Amino acid sequence: MDVFRRLLRRPTLELDDIQAAVLRARPEPYFGTHAIIEIVEAAAGKELLRRLVPRVTSAAHWDVPQPSWMALAISYRGLVALGVPPASLVSFPANFRAGMAARAERLRDTGPNAPTHWEAPFGTPAVHLAISVYAENENDWRREVANYELRLRGLTGVRLVSHQDFGATGFNVFGYRDGFSQPVVAGSGAEPLPGDGRPIKAGEFVLGCSSETGHPLAMPAPDVLGHNGTYVVFRKYHSHVAAFNRYLRDNGRTEQERELLAAKLVGRWRSGAPLALTPTEDDPAIGADPNRVNDFDYADDPRGLKTPLGSHIRRMNPRNSKLEVLSDVNIRRIIRRSTSFGEPTTALADDGKDRGLDFIALGARAIDNVEFLQSEWVNSGSFMGLGKEKDPLISLQDKGAYFTVPGTPPRRVHGIQSFNTLRGGEYFFMPSLSAIRWLSS
Template sequence: MPAAHHPDLELDDIQAGALAERPSPYVGKYLLLRITDRADGRELVRRLHRIATASRTSERTDDTTLTVAFSYHGLEALGVPQTSLDSFAPEFREGMAARAAVLGDVGESSPEHWEAPLGSTDVHVAIAALSPDAARLEAAAEQARRAHAELPGLEVVWRQDCYQLVTGRTSFGFRDGIGQPAVEGSGRPSTNPREPSLKAGEIILGYPDETGELPPMPMPEVLGRNGTYVVFRKLHTKVAAYRNYLRDRASNREDEELLGAKMVGRWQSGAPLVLAPDRDDPELGADPQRNNDFLYAEDARGFKCPVGAHARRANPRDSLYQDGSVDVRLHRMIRRGTSYGPMLPPGELEDDGEDRGIIFVFAGAHLKRQFEFVKTQWLNDGIFIGAPEERDPLVGPNDESSGFTIPQRPIRRKLQNLPPFVVTRGGEYLFAPGLNAMRWLSELDT
């Protein structure tokens, strides 16, 4: 069988951050760099390749990862031939800012309001360092600093600290990171025994995907194979506005918690509404063997979990299988949510002016039918659930004309005038190459 069709994952060539589970809790740093000198850019890639290779092949067990990715303009700055650049996905070549209107990044979330230089041609290289504690993170960050030290043709243009709490909760108070798909050949079993592992080609390029075909791959093969596309987005969360919205529409504290759970599809502990429809079950929420072990078909009308809830929109599971028109597995993706900024103290209803939110990271082989499809068809629209005027109540581009329906007997409940709770501060489409590809990039002689 030709190498391009071999189904076994070449794990030693795949960057650790692409498939590895993150430690919990953890701290991290994101760095964005601009390349002004091609030779220095290639030297940076050579040094980063050495670090990544050492990390991948060593016996380290400290869960520290250093992941490197490049924008289209970054690959261009490194001197990748135009024929190779043209072989990347069109969405990657255009960049996220150019596709803002498609993604619903309008108004306050439009690129004109993004943090500089996010979404611009100055974003070339992204480095993510994640570690279980500050000391080990600093060691990883120092490696990254040494990699670009004394290279005048490089400039750090943006940085962001991030973290995950021991509770795993984001600024909205909900436990995050539940329900990741398992990837065939990765050695990690699915947390949902009802959901088989995804074909490797859904996440890593160079392998058959769920259709049985090879996804389009950048050429030459050494550049594309074992790489993955990465979506990077900084999302500011309006936590005080969210809390006030619930407080104003709830009859008491218990009702407030229930409304929040109905909007998200889970209780704050992570317990899914399908398994705990009436009250939170923290023990269930904290149990990785049970908190993702469910489907939606038996709750077709959404009396337990509304069909428009955030978690159900993002992954409808089996609820769209009935007529065979949608294969949800073609839209699954690895999603990482990382908090930044200080948490708003519990119970506080006034905005303190601090910037807080989520660094959203997606990894997959198909930008358009994975991230962009889910964002535009499931989160930003309600046609697929029979409610074309409704958007995702938590992360959708709501404009206070939006609503959210909660099925219940005898009369459904309708929340009106949903404001936007999440604002896009910037982002970029990136490509995380395999280790062999990084060596190829460092040795370019164009």
């Protein structure tokens, strides 16, 4: 049951042409699969799109529960493999055309996060089509997966190069509830909940609509391809949960101290309740209440005494924090559709099992925004006056790194490590349903 569904106003977006993943929140619990396909022959790629398009789910009635849905996205190499005309190919933004691996420096994907260490097929030229299946229960998930596998059958010019299952209860492998602080898209029909702020202009998330600048953002040509589409950033992380557990144990004397430190790192208790509303102890009822879980800002906490300036959520969405380096936070918003895989663990020793998070960001500026977030707000601290301090959860930490918990006196917590390692990723374009038909013709 998705507790974060919102009331409807009359939608003005073309919901039956936009893909469901743009507006549909994942349920709790959720099940699913991310598959990657290589298009070896253009004709087979087009045939696959023809077969899949009836299954690709639109955003119509996005607020009503649905047992399962499918999303489809295409990388730049995928567009080339499909034989998209050169005039159209050059109309895509340069960073999308380059692909994620080529943008490693800008993304600060260096050292263990560098593309040379990625898992296949990421970072290879074979990542063309991404298919994601989301479902509310195991049976519907298996049925939806069987559906796309059926459509692949007998097509020799396309190749399944990876199939990754995911699923969780709504809490990620570190034990935090996640995926619920999202921008409200104007025209989607969503009624903002307390603390959501004003709806963000649809053009920030759907190409062809008016954006925060007052007009639509640049869109790939021809219009039938770009209109109602969006970009997707996919980053697969392996999570070092045992190392995180050890870090908490080493820096907290009691369970209460450890849970407070865990909350300080993220800006929320594991239940989802924000420190801004309940700074000294968890209140799971707030975490589970869609009317309260986002109903806060940082106006009364300029020094970060409640929510540290360097905590993950304050970095990723500073709301009304005073920034040392000015930036319009409304154009930095992303829709997150991240999914967790593997089991959470409370163990202190690594069991070698695969667990982590597929970070998925959607938006008309998703690629620019994630590149900006990675280079400015994740891997640097200067925008908040934090010098070299980095995001405590997702950055690549240097030796001797620390995390500051503001207070009187402030506390520097040493021994922080890279708790998530990048295993691969790619930039995709998520076309509208009419664009998929155009691509298949």
